[in-house]
Amino acid sequence: MDSSNRxxxxxxxxxxxxxxxxxxxNSLYEVNDDDSKxxxxxxxxxxxxxGDLHIGHWYAMAPSDAHARFxxxxxxxxxxxxxxxxxxxxxxxxAITRGIHPKKWxxxxxxxxxxxxxxxxxxxxxxxxxxxxxxxxxxxxxxxFLQFFKNGLAYRxxxxxxxxxxxxxxxxxxxxxDGKDERTGAEVIHTEMTQWFFRITKYADELLDHSHIxxxxxxxxxxxxxxxxxxxxxxxxxxxxxGLNQSELKTFTTRIDTLFGVTFIAIAPESPVLDGLVxxxxxxxxLSYIESSRRKTEVERLSTEKDKTGVFTGSYxxxxxxxxxxxxxxxxxxxxxxxxxxxMGVPAHDERDFIFAKQYGLDINFVVxxxxxxxxxxxxxxxxKGGIQINSGRFSNLNNNDAYEKIADYLxxxxxxxxxxxxxxxxxxxxxxxxxxxxxxxxxxEKCGVVPVKEExxxxxxxxxxxxxxxxxxxxxxxxxxxxxxxxxxxxxAKRETDTMDTFVDSSWYQFRFVSPNYTKGxxxxxxxxxxxxxxxxxxxxxxxxxxxxxxxxxTKAMRDIGLLKLDEPFIRLFNQGHILSEGxxxxxxxxxxxxxDDYVSTIGADAVRCYLMxxxxxxxxxxxxxxxxxGMFRWLNRVWEIxxxxxxxxxxxxxxxxxxxxxxxHQIIKRVGNDLEKFKFNTAIAALMELTNGLYxxxxxxxxxxxxxxxxxxxxxxxxPMAPHITEExxxxxxxxxxxxxxxxxxxxxxxVIEETITLVVQVNGRVRDKISVANNLGKxxxxxxxxxxxxxxxxIQGKEVMxxxxxxxxxxxIVINN
RNA sequence: CGGGAUAUAGUCCAAUUGGCAGAGGCGUUUGAUUCAAAAUCAAAAGGUUGUGGGUUCGACUCCCACUAUCCCGACCA
Numbered sequence: 001m002d003s004s005n006r007x008x009x010x011x012x013x014x015x016x017x018x019x020x021x022x023x024x025x026n027s028l029y030e031v032n033d034d035d036s037k038x039x040x041x042x043x044x045x046x047x048x049x050x051g052d053l054h055i056g057h058w059y060a061m062a063p064s065d066a067h068a069r070f071x072x073x074x075x076x077x078x079x080x081x082x083x084x085x086x087x088x089x090x091x092x093x094x095a096i097t098r099g100i101h102p103k104k105w106x107x108x109x110x111x112x113x114x115x116x117x118x119x120x121x122x123x124x125x126x127x128x129x130x131x132x133x134x135x136x137x138x139x140x141x142x143x144x145f146l147q148f149f150k151n152g153l154a155y156r157x158x159x160x161x162x163x164x165x166x167x168x169x170x171x172x173x174x175x176x177x178d179g180k181d182e183r184t185g186a187e188v189i190h191t192e193m194t195q196w197f198f199r200i201t202k203y204a205d206e207l208l209d210h211s212h213i214x215x216x217x218x219x220x221x222x223x224x225x226x227x228x229x230x231x232x233x234x235x236x237x238x239x240x241x242x243g244l245n246q247s248e249l250k251t252f253t254t255r256i257d258t259l260f261g262v263t264f265i266a267i268a269p270e271s272p273v274l275d276g277l278v279x280x281x282x283x284x285x286x287l288s289y290i291e292s293s294r295r296k297t298e299v300e301r302l303s304t305e306k307d308k309t310g311v312f313t314g315s316y317x318x319x320x321x322x323x324x325x326x327x328x329x330x331x332x333x334x335x336x337x338x339x340x341x342x343x344m345g346v347p348a349h350d351e352r353d354f355i356f357a358k359q360y361g362l363d364i365n366f367v368v369x370x371x372x373x374x375x376x377x378x379x380x381x382x383x384x385k386g387g388i389q390i391n392s393g394r395f396s397n398l399n400n401n402d403a404y405e406k407i408a409d410y411l412x413x414x415x416x417x418x419x420x421x422x423x424x425x426x427x428x429x430x431x432x433x434x435x436x437x438x439x440x441x442x443x444x445x446e447k448c449g450v451v452p453v454k455e456e457x458x459x460x461x462x463x464x465x466x467x468x469x470x471x472x473x474x475x476x477x478x479x480x481x482x483x484x485x486x487x488x489x490x491x492x493x494a495k496r497e498t499d500t501m502d503t504f505v506d507s508s509w510y511q512f513r514f515v516s517p518n519y520t521k522g523x524x525x526x527x528x529x530x531x532x533x534x535x536x537x538x539x540x541x542x543x544x545x546x547x548x549x550x551x552x553x554x555x556t557k558a559m560r561d562i563g564l565l566k567l568d569e570p571f572i573r574l575f576n577q578g579h580i581l582s583e584g585x586x587x588x589x590x591x592x593x594x595x596x597x598d599d600y601v602s603t604i605g606a607d608a609v610r611c612y613l614m615x616x617x618x619x620x621x622x623x624x625x626x627x628x629x630x631x632g633m634f635r636w637l638n639r640v641w642e643i644x645x646x647x648x649x650x651x652x653x654x655x656x657x658x659x660x661x662x663x664x665x666x667h668q669i670i671k672r673v674g675n676d677l678e679k680f681k682f683n684t685a686i687a688a689l690m691e692l693t694n695g696l697y698x699x700x701x702x703x704x705x706x707x708x709x710x711x712x713x714x715x716x717x718x719x720x721x722p723m724a725p726h727i728t729e730e731x732x733x734x735x736x737x738x739x740x741x742x743x744x745x746x747x748x749x750x751x752x753x754v755i756e757e758t759i760t761l762v763v764q765v766n767g768r769v770r771d772k773i774s775v776a777n778n779l780g781k782x783x784x785x786x787x788x789x790x791x792x793x794x795x796x797x798i799q800g801k802e803v804m805x806x807x808x809x810x811x812x813x814x815x816i817v818i819n820n
Numbered sequence: 821c822g823g824g825a826u827a828u829a830g831u832c833c834a835a836u837u838g839g840c841a842g843a844g845g846c847g848u849u850u851g852a853u854u855c856a857a858a859a860u861c862a863a864a865a866g867g868u869u870g871u872g873g874g875u876u877c878g879a880c881u882c883c884c885a886c887u888a889u890c891c892c893g894a895c896c897a
Contacts, residue, residue: 177893178894217824218823218824218825218891218892221823221824221892222823222892225823225892225893225894226893228896230896230897232897251897252897253897254896255897266897308895333895333897334895334897335895335896335897337896338896338897339896339897342897343897344897345897346897350897351895352897353897422896422897423896424896542891542892543891543892545892546892546893578891579891612845615832615833615844615845616832616833616845617832617833618833620825621825621826623832623833624832626832626846628846629832629845629846631846633845635845635859635860636844636845638860639860642860672843683832683833683834683844683845684833684843684844686845687834687843687844687845688843688844689844690843690844690845691843691844694844697861697862760840762839762840764839764840764877764878766877766878767839767876767877767878768878769839769840804877806877807839807877807878809838809839812839812840813839813840813878815877815878816877817877817878
C-alpha cells in the first residue's frame with residue numbers, strides 16, 4: 001500500500017454533508033405511494049420536541065433507520081416517517097417562566113431537532129412530517145372527538161379525579177404512579193370534577209386479545225395486567241329490612257366459594273350506596289371517618305398499607321345462603337371504582353380482610369380447609385384454593401373447586417347473584433386544564449346544554465394571544481374572545497369548553513396520518529391507508545406499554561367500528577429498545593454526563609455514532625456509551641475506508657484456494673448479516689462485517705483474483721450501507737459504481753458457496769475432548785467413527801477397553817463411551 | 821409482596837439452540853514503523869460460564885433451589 005494521500009483519507013464531515021445534500025436534492029428517500037413493490041411500514045415513536053436531540057433519540061432512531069434501509073434494499077416500498085409530539089407541558093412552562101409563547105418555543109425546537117435529525121442521515125421523507133400542535137393536525141383530533149361523541153365513545157361525567165396541584169390539571173390513571181404524578185412527582189389529590197372520558201373500557205376484552213400482534217410477552221403481560229380482568233361472581237346481600245330505595249347490597253368476588261365465611265361487609269367511603277345505611281348513633285363517627293379518608297392523599301393511603309381502618313355503620317346485611325346477620329362497615333381499603341365498591345369480608349380467606357377483622361375483633365370463619373380436618377391456627381388467612389369445603393351448609397365436604405361452581409349455580413338459580421367479570425381498567429380521562437393542547441370542541445349553551453361544535457367549524461383554534469399566569473392556571477379560562485360564543489343550535493349565548501385534550505390523544509392515531517399527512521379532505525386518505533395498512537414494525541421504549549400503546553390500540557378498534565378504517569391493530573410487530581446509559585450511569589444534566597450527538601458528529605462522524613450505538617450490545621438490552629468504544633468504531637470505519645480504496649499489490653490470474661476461501665467468507669458473512677438484521681441483531685451484524693474486513697486485510701498481500709476482490713469489497717459496502725449510509729455511498733462512488741448504493745439490492749448468498757469443504761471433527765472419550773481431526777464435510781457416520789478410532793491419541797484411551805457406545809453428531813463430534 | 825430481564829476473559833459482548841467456551845470491539849503486553857511519540861500494521865496473553873444440586877455419553881445452553889443487579893406492577897376483593 002502506498003502512503004496515505006491527504007485527499008484520500010476518511011473525512012466524515014465532508015462526505016456526510018455531501019451526501020445528505022445529494023440525497024435531499026435528488027429526493028432519494030421520497031416515498032412513492034404508487035410503487036408496485038410490496039409495502040413495509042416501519043415506524044419509530046416520534047419524539048417530544050424538547051429542543052435538543054440527545055443520544056437516547058439516536059439510540060431509538062438509528063437502528064430502526066438501519067432496519068428500514070435494510071428492508072428497502074430487500075425490495076420493499078418502505079414508509080419510515082418522522083414527526084413531532086408537539087403538544088405538552090414543557091412548552092407551557094417555558095411560556096410561564098421565560099415568557100416565550102409555547103408555539104414559538106415548540107416550533108423553534110422542532111427546527112433545531114430537525115437539523116440534528118438530518119445529521120444522522122436517516123431516510124425520513126420530510127414531506128410527510130407530522131407536527132401535532134399545528135391546526136392542520138389537531139383539527140382531526142377534534143374531528144375524531146366529535147365522532148366518538150356521536151358514537152357514545154366520548155362522554156362527560158362527574159368523577160373522582162387525580163388532581164396534580166403542581167400542574168394544576170387532572171391526570172389519567174395511567175399517569176399516576178404510587179399516588180404521585182409520574183412526571184413531576186407531586187402528590188396527587190383526589191377530588192370530584194366533571195370531565196371528559198373516552199370509553200376505552202368498552203374494548204377491554206378485545207384489548208386482551210393479542211392474536212393479531214407479534215409483541216414482546218412482557219408488553220402483552222403489562223397490558224393484560226392493566227386491563228386486569230378477573231372472573232368472579234356478583235352476589236347480593238339483603239338489606240330490605242331497612243326499607244331503603246336499595247333493597248340489597250351488590251358485591252363482586254373472585255372467591256364465591258368463601259360465601260359462607262363472610263363476617264362483615266365493607267363499603268368504600270366515597271360510595272353512594274352508604275346513603276341511609278348509617279345509623280343515627282354512628283352518624284358522627286362515620287362522617288368524620290369519610291372526611292378524614294377524603295383528605296388523605298393517595299400517598300398517605302399507601303403509606304399505611306398494612307393497617308386497615310374503618311368504622312361500623314350500625315347496620316347489618318343478611319347473607320342469604322345461611323341467613324347470617326353481617327355488620328356493615330365503611331373502610332377506605334375498599335376502592336369505590338373497582339367492582340361495586342362494596343366488599344364481602346371473608347377474613348379467613350383474604351389477607352386484607354383478615355387484617356381488618358383482627359383490628360376490629362370481627363369473626364373469622366374458615367370455610368375452606370386444606371384437608372378433612374381444620375387444624376390451622378388463626379395467625380393468617382388461608383388463601384389457597386382446592387381444599388375441602390367446610391362450614392358451608394349443603395356445600396360442605398365438596399372439593400373447593402367444585403363448591404365454587406355449585407355455589408355460583410345456586411346463586412344464579414335463586415337470582416341472588418351471577419357470574420361476571422370485573423376490570424381494573426377505567427375509562428380514559430382526557431380533559432386537561434391546560435392551554436397547550438387540542439381544545440375540546442364542545443360548547444355549553446344556557447338553553448341547549450352540551451353542544452358539540454359543528455364539523456365545518458373545525459378547527460377550534462387555540463388563541464395565539466393568550467396570557468400565561470404564574471399559577472399555571474389555563475389562560476383559556478380568562479380569554480374572553482375564546483370563551484364566549486354563540487350556540488349554533490339556538491343562537492343563544494354559549495361558552496366554550498376550556499379544557500384541552502391529553503396529548504396521548506395525538507399519538508393514538510398519528511401512525512395513520514403519516515400515510516397522507518397533507519390531506520385536507522379528511523382525517524386521512526382512506527385509499528392510501530388501505531394500501532399502507534397497519535405499521536408492520538413499530539419500535540420504541542417499553543415505558544409506553546400501558547399508555548400510548550394501549551390507547552393507540554383502542555383508537556384503532558374504535559375507528560374501525562365507526563367505519564373510518566378496516567384495521568384491527570395499529571402496530572403488528574413491536575420491538576422495545578433498551579436504555580442508553582453514560583459510562584454505566586443514567587444520563588442527566590445534574591450528573592454532567594450527557595452525551596451530545598452533535599459533538600461526536602463533528603469529530604468521528606454520524607456513521608461512527610450510528611454504528612457504535614448498534615454495536616454496544618443487543619438493542620433491546622440497552623447499553624453504556626463509552627468514548628473509547630466509539631473511537632474504536634471510528635477506527636474500524638477508517639479500516640473499511642482504506643481497504644475499499646486501496647488495491648492489493650497485484651491480482652492473481654487464476655483462482656486458487658485462498659481465493660475460494662475469501663469468496664466463501666464473503667458468502668458466509670452475507671448470510672449472517674442478513675439474518676442478523678432481520679432480527680435486529682445489529683451488534684453481531686457489525687461484528688461479522690469486522691470479520692470480513694479482517695479477512696480482507698489478511699489477504700491484501702496475497703494473490704486474489706480481481707473479480708473476487710471486487711466482489712468482497714462491493715459486498716462489504718452493500719452490507720454495511722444500512723448502518724453507515726454516508727461512507728458506503730462515498731466508497732461506492734469511488735469504486736466506480738453507478739447510482740446510489742441505497743438503491744441497490746441487498747446481496748444474496750449462494751448456499752453452495754457457504755459450505756466449508758473440510759470441518760474439524762471433535763473426538764471425545766467419555767465426554768472429554770481427546771483429539772480434533774480434520775475431515776471432509778458431510779462425512780458418513782461409519783467413516784467418521786472409523787477415522788476417530790484410528791486416531792493415535794484416541795487409541796491410547798480405548799485400547800483394551802470395552803466400547804459401550806459411540807455417539808456421532810454429523811460434522812460435530814464422535815464420542816466414544818468406554819467402560820473403565 | 822408479585823411479574824419480567826440479565827449474570828461468560830480486566831471490560832462491553834458472541835457462541836449455529838445440548839456438542840472444541842470465543843466471533844468482534846475496548847483495554848493490556850510484545851513486535852514492526854518512528855530520532856521519539858501518536859497514528860497505523862502484525863501478533864500474544866487473558867476462564868471454576870454468579871452459587872448449589874439434578875438430568876445426560878456430554879450442560880454456558882435443559883430442570884430445581886438460591887444470590888446479585890436492573891426494569892415494571894403493587895390494597896383490584
